[in-house]
Amino acid sequence: xxxxxxxxxxxxxxxxxxVKWFKEVGQPVKKDEPLFEMSTDKVDAEIPSPGEGVLLExxxxxxxxxxxxxxxxxxxxxxxxxxxxxxxxxxSRQEKTAPxxxxxxxxxxxxxxxxxxxxxxxxxxxxxxxxxxKIAAEHGVDLARVGPGTGISGRVTxxxxxxxxxxxxxxxxxxxxxxxxxxxxxxxTPTPGQKFEPFSPMREKIAEHMVMSQAISAHVCTFFEVDxxxxxxxxxxxxxxxxxxxxxxxxxPFVMKAAIDALLEFPILNSSIVDKKVYYHPNVNLGLAVxxxxxxxxxxxxxxxxxxxxxxxxSLADLAERARIxxxxxxxxxxxxxxxxxxGIYGSLIGTPVINQPQVAILGMGAVTKRAVVTEEDAIAIxxxxxxxxxxxxxxxxxxxxxxxxxxxxxTLQEFPESAM
Amino acid sequence: MVxxxxxxxxxxxxxLQQEVVEQRxxxxxxxxxxxxxxxxxxxxGSRGDLKDVLMPGDIPVVETKRGGxxxxxxxxQLVAWAIMRVTDLHKHLRFLEQVVIDVLQSYGLKGExxxxxxxxxxxxxxxxxxxxxxxxxxxxxxxxxxxxxxxxAFERIVPCGITDAGVTSLNQELGHTPxxxxxxxxxxxxxxxxx
Numbered sequence: 001x002x003x004x005x006x007x008x009x010x011x012x013x014x015x016x017x018x019v020k021w022f023k024e025v026g027q028p029v030k031k032d033e034p035l036f037e038m039s040t041d042k043v044d045a046e047i048p049s050p051g052e053g054v055l056l057e058x059x060x061x062x063x064x065x066x067x068x069x070x071x072x073x074x075x076x077x078x079x080x081x082x083x084x085x086x087x088x089x090x091x092s093r094q095e096k097t098a099p100x101x102x103x104x105x106x107x108x109x110x111x112x113x114x115x116x117x118x119x120x121x122x123x124x125x126x127x128x129x130x131x132x133x134k135i136a137a138e139h140g141v142d143l144a145r146v147g148p149g150t151g152i153s154g155r156v157t158x159x160x161x162x163x164x165x166x167x168x169x170x171x172x173x174x175x176x177x178x179x180x181x182x183x184x185x186x187x188x189t190p191t192p193g194q195k196f197e198p199f200s201p202m203r204e205k206i207a208e209h210m211v212m213s214q215a216i217s218a219h220v221c222t223f224f225e226v227d228x229x230x231x232x233x234x235x236x237x238x239x240x241x242x243x244x245x246x247x248x249x250x251x252x253p254f255v256m257k258a259a260i261d262a263l264l265e266f267p268i269l270n271s272s273i274v275d276k277k278v279y280y281h282p283n284v285n286l287g288l289a290v291x292x293x294x295x296x297x298x299x300x301x302x303x304x305x306x307x308x309x310x311x312x313x314x315s316l317a318d319l320a321e322r323a324r325i326x327x328x329x330x331x332x333x334x335x336x337x338x339x340x341x342x343x344g345i346y347g348s349l350i351g352t353p354v355i356n357q358p359q360v361a362i363l364g365m366g367a368v369t370k371r372a373v374v375t376e377e378d379a380i381a382i383x384x385x386x387x388x389x390x391x392x393x394x395x396x397x398x399x400x401x402x403x404x405x406x407x408x409x410x411x412t413l414q415e416f417p418e419s420a421m
Numbered sequence: 422m423v424x425x426x427x428x429x430x431x432x433x434x435x436x437l438q439q440e441v442v443e444q445r446x447x448x449x450x451x452x453x454x455x456x457x458x459x460x461x462x463x464x465x466g467s468r469g470d471l472k473d474v475l476m477p478g479d480i481p482v483v484e485t486k487r488g489g490x491x492x493x494x495x496x497x498q499l500v501a502w503a504i505m506r507v508t509d510l511h512k513h514l515r516f517l518e519q520v521v522i523d524v525l526q527s528y529g530l531k532g533e534x535x536x537x538x539x540x541x542x543x544x545x546x547x548x549x550x551x552x553x554x555x556x557x558x559x560x561x562x563x564x565x566x567x568x569x570x571x572x573x574a575f576e577r578i579v580p581c582g583i584t585d586a587g588v589t590s591l592n593q594e595l596g597h598t599p600x601x602x603x604x605x606x607x608x609x610x611x612x613x614x615x616x
Contacts (some may be wrong), residue, residue, distance in 0.1 A: 009555075010511035019467060034556065037467075042539040043488040043510045044467050045555035198512070201519060201613045208615070326526050330608030 001076035002051035258412035287336030473579035487562035489552030497569025546589035
């Protein structure tokens with residue numbers, strides 16, 4: 001016999017109302033056939049039957065609200081007397097304490113696609129004797145559910161299966177409600193009262209994108225050290241002029257400009273791979289990773305190659321500000337062809353960024369710090385230095401190309417033309 | 422996958438939705454969102470009460486298999502039906518609300534949730550109604566966002582059984598009807614979820 005329970009429809013849902021039963025007592029029901037309909041304030045749901053047989057009893061009638069985990073009906077072989085004496089009684093008060101076993105059954109996915117489970121299942125099925133398999137088939141029992149048997153290598157013996165059949169319904173056929181599409185890889189038993197936080201949609205998106213990117217691209221990272229002293233000087237010199245135009249001049253626009261020039265010279269870094277074809281993008285749509293308190297977003301400066309240093313500075317400030325107040329239009333976070341990320345603002349010296357798909361490379365800059373450097377003239381000087389990392393997709397970009405690109409970025413920054421200010 | 426269907430009579434849309442739901446249940450298709458509009462109609466959900474249909478006039482009234490009570494649909498609305506495989510139905514409601522809140526935000530409007538009253542609200546008035554059905558863990562129905570100016574038909578019903586709050590629309594909040602809100606909705610939806 002199989003208990004039909006009120007399933008857990010969501011983490012925050014504690015109870016549900018039975019709307020109607022699709023079957024009457026005595027009617028046959030197939031596994032997964034809609035059995036009853038339940039409703040919570042804004043959601044209606046058809047609940048599939050957890051087992052096959054005949055609907056033996058309905059314990060909770062339409063219009064009654066009961067806690068999740070409560071047994072609302074029973075399914076079994078025709079003619080079997082329902083266990084327990086409370087046939088067809090509808091009492092919602094007594095059900096506040098749903099038996100723990102049933103709650104567990106509700107939460108535990110009975111079928112998973114996990115490879116491990118399948119192989120154990122297979123093992124037991126194959127290794128059990130024909131007699132045991134015959135008994136199992138006659139009673140509609142899945143041998144994998146009988147658990148490790150007392151036979152060799154966990155094989156299920158005749159004694160095991162007879163004991164199992166005697167034990168009764170709930171163990172025999174744990175009602176399966178939550179379909180699990182992704183097998184759980186890690187198990188963690190939360191300590192009582194331990195806090196947890198479900199993924200936000202943004203976090204889910206980031207997590208998925210990061211793993212996908214690592215799976216798609218052959219990530220290789222190359223590191224360069226760039227002397228930013230000239231840029232630092234230009235920045236100090238022109239800072240006031242930029243401020244009078246309402247923008248703060250940081251190092252980032254210089255790096256953007258250097259990257260744009262290099263992308264125009266090495267267009268393969270400004271491309272995407274689709275079906276073994278490289279698509280070159282006619283414009284440089286420059287993505288800029290912006291850290292948010294609640295995640296990360298990459299707004300895009302479209303046609304960045306058409307913008308002056310002042311224009312880039314303005315776009316950067318505007319996009320970063322609007323990203324933080326959630327005022328970006330959808331088109332402003334789409335269509336990027338290359339991305340720059342700046343972990344340096346939090347003090348990082350260098351990192352290995354993950355490519356923002358479907359792009360093929362990403363430039364990361366570390367913190368600009370003053371360091372003692374040996375100059376061309378073999379003197380030791382104090383210079384503004386930065387480490388830069390380029391993660392590139394080795395499927396289409398080879399090391400030599402990536403390094404030529406980075407050399408170009410480095411040269412532009414070290415010899416930044418004042419005319420571009 | 423997002424499918425833009427345009428103006429589709431309610432009953433016809435229900436039939437199409439049923440096909441999509443069955444395909445999704447068999448895992449033949451990915452999660453799918455149907456974007457559509459309906460000619461004027463009053464729909465009564467499973468928890469609806471016909472006494473909330475005050476004076477339908479010439480607007481047809483149909484009972485429908487979704488959660489929630491009574492609502493009105495008309496061509497000035499954006500309707501999104503989400504046929505998605507889910508594991509948590511309340512999370513699904515919050516997800517639908519979030520997409521609408523993000524869409525509103527992209528127009529500079531502050532959409533809010535009200536505890537115990539599923540839907541999205543602007544300044545105390547309801548701009549988006551939500552009602553969902555699930556069958557074998559595949560959802561259907563979804564949300565109706567008021568876009569255009571014609572809200573008069575809401576006076577013919579008690580929307581969602583709520584008597585102490587009004588309804589509003591993008592047009593009413595912005596002073597104009599934004600062009601192609603479906604494109605905006607689709608872009609934000611796709612930036613939130615794979616479908």
